[in-house]
Amino acid sequence: MRKHALIDTLALTLLCMAIPERGSAQDAIDAGKTVWAGVYSAAQAEQGKSAYQASCGPCHKEDLSGYESILKGDRFMEHWREDTLLSFFTTMKSTMPRDAPGSLNESVYVDIAAFILQGNGFPSGPAPLRKDDLPGIRVQGKSGPSELPTGALAQLVGCLVKGPKGEWTLTLANPPQRTRNPSDSNPQELKLLDASPLGTRTYGLMDAIQYRPDSKEGHKVEAKGFLIRDPGNDRINLTSLQTITAGCGR
Ligand code: HEC
Structure with missing residues (x-):
């Protein structure tokens, strides 16, 4: 992904942020x-x-x-x-x-x-x-739904885990969903996510430290950010990280 393309996407997204999401x-x-x-x-x-x-x-x-x-x-x-x-x-x-x-x-x-x-x-x-x-x-593409591309602004739900080297990871994550709003979800939106079941995927969280991850360790969280697809090292360039519920029950 070219860096300036990511920045274009972010700029356009920021322009659209003032508009409430309907549907x-x-x-x-x-x-x-x-x-x-x-x-x-x-x-x-x-x-x-x-x-x-x-x-x-x-x-x-x-x-x-x-x-x-x-x-x-x-x-x-x-x-x-x-x-x-x-x-x-x-x-x-x-x-x-x-x-x-x-x-x-x-x-x-x-x-x-x-x-x-x-x-x-x-x-x-x-x-x-x-x-x-x-x-x-x-x-949708002619052959049906497919994985979001690298660079897409995505929303994920999963469990926030700290690795042995201090790296932050989302485990038991769902497939990333498209979002147009890079910033924090409101309490109602988070409540809806609480009902969504966990998945099986793992994503690295880049720059997690800016989002006070220690206070959310082990929680079911919503992570938003720009997706980087890289088999074996899929990750998110974070724009928001919020607790949905404390604990990440299975
Ligand atoms: C004055 C020049 C100009 C006019 C007139 C204009 N656009 Fe654009 N439009 C742009 C530029 C510049 C971009 C950003 C292109 C980029 O990111 O490479 C853009 C981006 C877009 C995008 C976002 C594309 C994406 O995938 O992110 C859409 C949709 C769009 N224009 C539709 C329209 C439509 C529909 C009209 C007419 C109602 C229109 N534009 C008129 C200059 C213009």
Whole structure:
């Protein structure tokens, strides 16, 4: 992972932090609907195309290829898969156009989202995409869900353990989930996590010392941070570490 790419992701994430999260990735997993289900109409994408060309095209190029194709293909998927369309929409609406964020009507942003979905090869369907649909639609590769990529901001739940050399590790961890909020979860969110069962994975925690790990040793914790996938040495560049419950019962 290039360091500046991590910093870009962080900067964009920080921009989005002020926006309350509505509808979690978990909602979409539960609903089971993905971008492959024909979630927008061809007519809507056509409308979105005009709006895109006027407001986005000058920077992102008419064919979505601007900024190393950040809106298209592999890079689009790397940034948005294993998340809901709502996250994509919220980021787009709150940060774009870069020179006038939030300046378009909400329905225009939805149409633009339809155009971007079309440009990424997701099929159209009979009905247009609606704002209310967004939390229930998951962005996913053609072959189904897969592991979050290196550099993704992730949320993990597991047990906080101190190793023999003083290194901090998350054991019995769940597969990392996408999050767009790098900072501490609120008490309600932590309470929900309390119900989630533990997993079987192990992740190293980088810079754990900044997050007072001694006071959380042996606890069931939530760790957030940037994922570094490295078989045998998977780890998280931490942005938050919080106790869910004292003790990590099995
Ligand atoms: C003035 C130039 C400009 C305009 C106009 C503009 N953008 Fe952007 N946009 C950017 C830049 C710069 C980035 C960051 C690119 C990077 O990180 O490499 C960006 C990033 C994005 C991202 C985040 C991509 C990601 O995966 O992190 C989205 C989504 C996006 N733009 C959508 C839009 C849409 C939709 C419009 C039109 C409503 C638009 N932009 C208009 C300059 C612009």
